[in-house]
Amino acid sequence: MTINTLQDFYKILGEITENPENVVFRGVKNSSYKLVPSLGRIYDKDGYELDLVKEKLLLKVFKHRAYPFIKDYKDDALEILAIGQHHGLPTRLLDWTKNPLVALYFAVEEEFSTEEKDKNVFSCVHIYQDSKKVKLDYVLDPFSVTEVVRYIPKHWDQRIIAQGGLFTVHNNPYEPWENENLSQILIHKDVRKEIKKALNRFGIHPGSIYPDIDGIARHIKWLRSNIH
Template sequence: MEIKDNKSFYSFLESISTEEESTIFRGVKSKSYKLTPGIGRFKTNKGKEFSIYEEKTILKLFKQKAYPYLKIDNSNELELLALAQHHGLPTRLLDWTWNPLVAFYFAVEEDWKDFDSNDKSAVYIWRKDYKGQLDPDFDPFKIKRINLFLPNHVTERITAQSGLFSVHANPNSEFKSKNISIVEINPNYRGDLKKLLQKLGIHRGNLFPDVDGIAMYTKWLRTNIY
């Protein structure tokens, strides 16, 4: 399905209004962005794939250097991974949301100056067949299959974005499932959809409830940036 105008957007929302509570969403700027966790999209500073040892090392470095700024004294590895993920560190997590509007926002949030006419933004829809853990205690580096967990809202952003995470046993490989579908967004509609979502209360000021988020939202409102 392709979302190309307000009519098709509202039609899509109506079509998923009866979805099971287990359905979750992930918005991506380009449909070419596969479901590969961040750590699997980077190489080490020696040009190799990240091993578990190197994953743990980068997480330890984050905790050590972020300690003065973040409340992470008693965070377990899962909470620490979630916190690191939301501050831009590549991890074996993928972000998902219960809210399809949030997913659409992240699909169209950024300008696309070097747009490929054959490409489109997209939203992944995962009708998952197992539940996430509310109080997870598993070791993210020893799992044999994908696990889901709902963070203890270590940041206001996770709460605002209705967020949850998938934790990948093999983060260097693309995640595929028969329960995942994708809806595409026509590139000519990206800007109008972003404006519509703002009217629906889905914008950076609300999804990133901090000074940076408010500043970026105000900039978007009052300047000519995308």
């Protein structure tokens, strides 16, 4: 499925999202990117995947050094992983959103590189529909999951709230996730800029996606660069 306008996006959403409560979205700049968590994209100095021992060591060091900021969650490994993921720590979590417009924004947020512009590259919004609802009080050991599960973090950050953020927890972070309930909406490179402008008119822009001073500055910079 390919879109050329924001109206196309709305139409496709209406066709494929029968139960909106159980649908989540993930926007990516390049549709060739696999659904692999950030941990699954790093390797040790010898080029090997990080095993469970090394992965847990990452979390242990993060807990130790970030203690003043995470002490309220010090006994909740999953919540601390979510905080770490939010701040750039490689984890077995993958970011999603409940808001399709937020996902569409992330798909068109960054400019294509010169190489990408020269190729027939598409941006993408991944859609995952699950028959089961996510429980807010879901308790699990992230290192013992046997399948990919969804997880909604506590609202400890304004960005989580603004972005309608949640995560999938992956049992094998190095294996690209494939599932019969996954689908894609492709966005051609020629319409990315116009879609981003349309989203801005609907209030989806850096100032709302990142509700802090950085987001405000990014939005002003973008507005100035797009005034004709």
